[in-house]
Amino acid sequence: MLSAHQLTCVRGERTLFTGLDLAVGAGEWLHVRGGNGCGKTSLLRLLAGLASPAAGEIRWCEQPVREDLQAYHQAMLFLGHQGAVKEELTALENLQLAAELDGATLDDDEAIAALHRFGLKGREHLPVRFLSAGQKRRVLLARLVTRKAKLWILDEPFTALDTRAVDMLGGLVGEHLAAGGMAVVTSHQAIPLGNGKAIEL
Amino acid sequence: MLSAHQLTCVRGERTLFTGLDLAVGAGEWLHVRGGNGCGKTSLLRLLAGLASPAAGEIRWCEQPVREDLQAYHQAMLFLGHQGAVKEELTALENLQLAAELDGATLDDDEAIAALHRFGLKGREHLPVRFLSAGQKRRVLLARLVTRKAKLWILDEPFTALDTRAVDMLGGLVGEHLAAGGMAVVTSHQAIPLGNGKAIEL
Amino acid sequence: MKAILAVVRRDLLLAMRRKTEVLTALFFFVIVTSLFPLGIGPETALLRKIAPGVLWVGALLATMLGLQRMFAADHADGTLEQMVLSPSPLGLLVSGKNIAHWLVSGLPLVVLAPILGIQFDLTAGELGVLMLSLLLGTPVLSLVGSIGAALTLGVRGGGVLLSLLVLPLYVPALIFGAGAVQAYNSGLGAAGHLSLLAALLVMALFFAPWATTAALRIALE
Amino acid sequence: MKAILAVVRRDLLLAMRRKTEVLTALFFFVIVTSLFPLGIGPETALLRKIAPGVLWVGALLATMLGLQRMFAADHADGTLEQMVLSPSPLGLLVSGKNIAHWLVSGLPLVVLAPILGIQFDLTAGELGVLMLSLLLGTPVLSLVGSIGAALTLGVRGGGVLLSLLVLPLYVPALIFGAGAVQAYNSGLGAAGHLSLLAALLVMALFFAPWATTAALRIALE
Amino acid sequence: MIWSSASEFFAMGGYGLYVWGSFGMCAVAMALEPVLVARREKSIVQSLRRRAQANKFDKEDHQ
Amino acid sequence: MSQSVVTDRIEPNRGVIHWFRFASPYSFYPMAARLEPWFWILAIAFGIAGLWVGFFVAPTDAQQGEGYRIIFVHVPASWLSMFIYLVMAGWAAVGLALNTRLAGMWAQALAPTGALMAFLSLWTGAFWGKPMWGTWWVWDARLTSELILFFLYLGFIALQAAIDDPRRADKAGAIIALVGAINVPIIYFSVKWWNTLHQGSSVSMTKAPSMAMTMFTGMILMALCFWMYSIAVALRRVRAIILEREAHTDWVQQLPEVKA
Ligand code: HEM
Numbered sequence A, B: 001m002l003s004a005h006q007l008t009c010v011r012g013e014r015t016l017f018t019g020l021d022l023a024v025g026a027g028e029w030l031h032v033r034g035g036n037g038c039g040k041t042s043l044l045r046l047l048a049g050l051a052s053p054a055a056g057e058i059r060w061c062e063q064p065v066r067e068d069l070q071a072y073h074q075a076m077l078f079l080g081h082q083g084a085v086k087e088e089l090t091a092l093e094n095l096q097l098a099a100e101l102d103g104a105t106l107d108d109d110e111a112i113a114a115l116h117r118f119g120l121k122g123r124e125h126l127p128v129r130f131l132s133a134g135q136k137r138r139v140l141l142a143r144l145v146t147r148k149a150k151l152w153i154l155d156e157p158f159t160a161l162d163t164r165a166v167d168m169l170g171g172l173v174g175e176h177l178a179a180g181g182m183a184v185v186t187s188h189q190a191i192p193l194g195n196g197k198a199i200e201l
Numbered sequence C, D: 001m002k003a004i005l006a007v008v009r010r011d012l013l014l015a016m017r018r019k020t021e022v023l024t025a026l027f028f029f030v031i032v033t034s035l036f037p038l039g040i041g042p043e044t045a046l047l048r049k050i051a052p053g054v055l056w057v058g059a060l061l062a063t064m065l066g067l068q069r070m071f072a073a074d075h076a077d078g079t080l081e082q083m084v085l086s087p088s089p090l091g092l093l094v095s096g097k098n099i100a101h102w103l104v105s106g107l108p109l110v111v112l113a114p115i116l117g118i119q120f121d122l123t124a125g126e127l128g129v130l131m132l133s134l135l136l137g138t139p140v141l142s143l144v145g146s147i148g149a150a151l152t153l154g155v156r157g158g159g160v161l162l163s164l165l166v167l168p169l170y171v172p173a174l175i176f177g178a179g180a181v182q183a184y185n186s187g188l189g190a191a192g193h194l195s196l197l198a199a200l201l202v203m204a205l206f207f208a209p210w211a212t213t214a215a216l217r218i219a220l221e
Numbered sequence E: 001m002i003w004s005s006a007s008e009f010f011a012m013g014g015y016g017l018y019v020w021g022s023f024g025m026c027a028v029a030m031a032l033e034p035v036l037v038a039r040r041e042k043s044i045v046q047s048l049r050r051r052a053q054a055n056k057f058d059k060e061d062h063q
Numbered sequence F: 001m002s003q004s005v006v007t008d009r010i011e012p013n014r015g016v017i018h019w020f021r022f023a024s025p026y027s028f029y030p031m032a033a034r035l036e037p038w039f040w041i042l043a044i045a046f047g048i049a050g051l052w053v054g055f056f057v058a059p060t061d062a063q064q065g066e067g068y069r070i071i072f073v074h075v076p077a078s079w080l081s082m083f084i085y086l087v088m089a090g091w092a093a094v095g096l097a098l099n100t101r102l103a104g105m106w107a108q109a110l111a112p113t114g115a116l117m118a119f120l121s122l123w124t125g126a127f128w129g130k131p132m133w134g135t136w137w138v139w140d141a142r143l144t145s146e147l148i149l150f151f152l153y154l155g156f157i158a159l160q161a162a163i164d165d166p167r168r169a170d171k172a173g174a175i176i177a178l179v180g181a182i183n184v185p186i187i188y189f190s191v192k193w194w195n196t197l198h199q200g201s202s203v204s205m206t207k208a209p210s211m212a213m214t215m216f217t218g219m220i221l222m223a224l225c226f227w228m229y230s231i232a233v234a235l236r237r238v239r240a241i242i243l244e245r246e247a248h249t250d251w252v253q254q255l256p257e258v259k260a
């Protein structure tokens, strides 16, 4: 459903890649691999619509993404390197406000269930700035559960997570795929998940 | 040579650990392990002297660290979650200025050699803000080579690094230990190195 | 509409959490206006003459200092990216942020101005005109400022660059605002100046959110 | 000593890279002082009277805006931690940062002041006294300001909180600085004010680095 | 007695607004401050109590 | 700092009574509770006496009529605003030098009351100035330095409020309190000089009415009332702060009001 055609990405004077094609269908996921600085983050930002390619086109359901950005954003969830969590707000508030910005409402029970699932029991009401590196990351990732999106674009989702959380997240992506979702993921570690394609930059 | 006795760490109202003992001798390294939020970063900051413990004492060469902080800092190198690199400066400048702050001088050749070793060939004169997540990390890690310290304290040194860089860093720590150095490292991944002890928080 | 309300609610909640931030912007206004007599000298007649100018410049600087934080935090932690990616139109979200900004940083200035005016020995009538001019003027400052805030987002040295961009745009509001009080004072009546200020406000309401939205999109490219 | 030089060199290098930052602090000074005639009206006699006060308040605000960045960047990216851990004593490094800050943000104000003074129709003698008072006063502003900058490091709402902490402490420098020009003007001679300003400078040189160092250690705890 | 009537007392020789404005603000402020402090103390005790209960439940959970 | 936490915790079991015993929150908390009512009683008693003297004994002033009666609140508030700042800075210095936690708590507890006194001084002064000088405010040396003192209080409070870690807040507050304490006299004299150089201010507070004995008595009584009030409120606030900060300790969790 997501496809890219003959993408070219230029950063500064450096051409990171040209003529890149990719396609991800329902229930499939794509592992974007490559060494440091080969352009993984840049590719993901293109796919999310945060930057525009020097050449080429990105399509969602066969439609060029540019034509109906709003519908695309409705169906897509992008989680980047950065936190996108407010340090002053509690984990719970962060989750609920993120939902409201998307035009949905999230009741307390649902949000708390999501946080518990990510091992933040007893820390729902603690301002995020008190949390450890990994715990902050988990608050962000809890949006995967509360926001129902068809396409997940995840930039190094496993950083700072401990092994239990890594397994848990892997399982979550698996469920998502099983339900017909799609995912594009970068990671330097191996991801033990079926139905995947890999692309080497 | 580095030892800690009956350490207690309190963050906010939470006691993260009490009565912690540890010792690292020449040629040994310590892997600090534990789930997210169990207090690894907090322990490393205590060991580096950036925070003071609620109870207990840290000794270097049998001397309490508090008594001769300067000598301890001379022998120790701490690299944290944060970059400590200036985005506006080039990789080379960053490395040289860090050395000057430590009261040493670093000539161009030596600095460039260190950067090449970390795979930044051709990017010595690029401002750091243009580098990718992993490349920024490498600039920081290059200090391991240029600053001759006996004790390395590294908080999640492997994040954002690709597999080649991970192997390289592992090798570097190995050399350091073989030459009689010491290291305290946190990581959620396994580290394939001999002569190690592990501590579970 | 729901999205606007959500943004306003969120920003007000954040402002409540960072109470000191809001309060200290006010204190900045108070302190700056109190510094001028110290630099200029305590003669009442002189002070009364420069009062509208000093108060307006104070309000302008206090607003400007808060501007930088309008989008900066949201940008730094990636929330802004999420807003761009959200299904609600960005223009609405921006308007929400504008409203919240004025409620938090403009309205209190309007309320506080009379008290500070007393320090300069202004009369009740002058204080009234001053408040009215600020009531019309501070939304203009927020709206126009948000364009600058969006343009300098993530740019090095953004803070001062922002003032460089925004202050010239603030000049008309300053002239009409401080002018209103002086005109009232000299018996000319403040109506002319105030209606010009109102016209500025209408224009700003029309164009500023659009320009801010465009600037945000550019900043995130 | 070598460490001081290294810090000064480093901060100047960074300032060169972030040229806009330095330049815009200057422009801020220019714009603030130019806003006043707009807010107050064009009477020459009035303007000449308020000129020293306005220029000094402008210098004070321009310095203050730069203060926040004195340690903030080094704190955010962990360089400050590395400084604490460096074998050189922290007090020296702090002095180095103070020197660099004054060179970058104080000295240019001193140089620029006469040009702005001309806008207000000041005489050559007045301009000389103004420059001298700024030359003695701006280092005080940097030194005292660095205490505030260190205290508000990494604290929510830092920017405006900083002004709340620091501006009251600037009052004596402001009074003596602006007072020197006025005293010269009224025939009393500026020597008294200037020597008081010099005394302030000596005291600040003595106490401020110590307090700043203590505050930095606290901030990093 | 200096005052011949209550109304004279309240008029304060024409300075009523100023005298009562001052004394009134003092009275209000000095009555309000203790109330605010007491409220703060109460909310702290309440949160402590809530936390104590949560701890108790936690322990029961573990057993 | 590391040691102090430990010694404070161990102290209750040691059984040795020495002076520092009351420097530990554990032993101070109940003592404060016992002391507080006495200060309230004293404050109310002095207040009633002072008001009686002020309104019913002190005669009408020859120049100012009844308006001068504002002095009975204005001067106590002014005195205390300055006195409390000194005490606060003193506690801050003790806290910084000896690392006793209670000192920081005292400094934090005193600040709002000091700020309130400064505010009352400004307010009552303004309400006095309007009838006497015809204006709410003049840039007189005393008035200006009182205003700046008020700002210094606000800065201290805002700084402490903005820092979450109480240990850090204490120390940072201590530094700003001490720097302020060094600056208060400098500010006072600079402002004084600034004003007197330009113009003989049209009014001066030192030309206050030659004070009758009864007026003086009333003023002293009211000052004592304000003083006792400040101690009582600060004791209450210290107790609240102790509870908040020592929440993790056993003795707080064992308190009857918490356990119930
Ligand atoms: C906002 C305005 C005012 C402020 C901030 C203010 C401030 C102060 C301060 C700080 C003091 C204590 C100084 C000391 O004891 O050394 C004081 C005392 C006093 N004030 Fe004011 N004041 C104000 C207005 C007035 C006015 C309008 C009057 C009378 C017309 C007045 C009369 C007095 C008197 C009589 C004393 C006691 C003087 C003494 O005991 O030496 N004040 N005021």
Ligand SMILES: Nc1ncnc2c1ncn2[C@@H]1O[C@H](COP(=O)(O)OP(=O)(O)OP(=O)(O)O)[C@@H](O)[C@H]1O
Pocket (backbone or CB within 6 Å): A011, A012, A013, A014, A016, A034, A035, A036, A037, A038, A039, A040, A041, A042, A043, B126, B130, B131, B132, B133, B134, B135, B160
């Ligand atoms: N202005 C520029 N000039 C030259 N090269 C640039 C410029 N901007 C970015 N680059 C290069 O573009 C690449 C950016 O890649 P990107 O951040 O997408 O890497 P990545 O694959 O995500 O790496 P990592 O695994 O480290 O996160 C880097 O190699 C960087 O050096």
Ligand SMILES: Nc1ncnc2c1ncn2[C@@H]1O[C@H](COP(=O)(O)OP(=O)(O)OP(=O)(O)O)[C@@H](O)[C@H]1O
Pocket (backbone or CB within 6 Å): A126, A130, A131, A132, A133, A134, A135, A160, B011, B012, B013, B014, B016, B034, B035, B036, B037, B038, B039, B040, B041, B042, B043
């Ligand atoms: N003020 C506070 N109140 C309550 N808990 C706090 C407070 N400050 C920190 N904490 C807790 O202290 C812990 C901090 O741990 P630290 O950052 O050392 O974790 P870590 O082991 O490095 O974790 P990670 O693997 O995620 O980096 C977290 O569990 C956090 O929730």
Ligand SMILES: [Mg+2]
Pocket (backbone or CB within 6 Å): A040, A041, A042, B132, B133, B134
């Ligand atoms: Mg990347």
Ligand SMILES: [Mg+2]
Pocket (backbone or CB within 6 Å): A132, A133, A134, B040, B041, B042
């Ligand atoms: Mg950590």
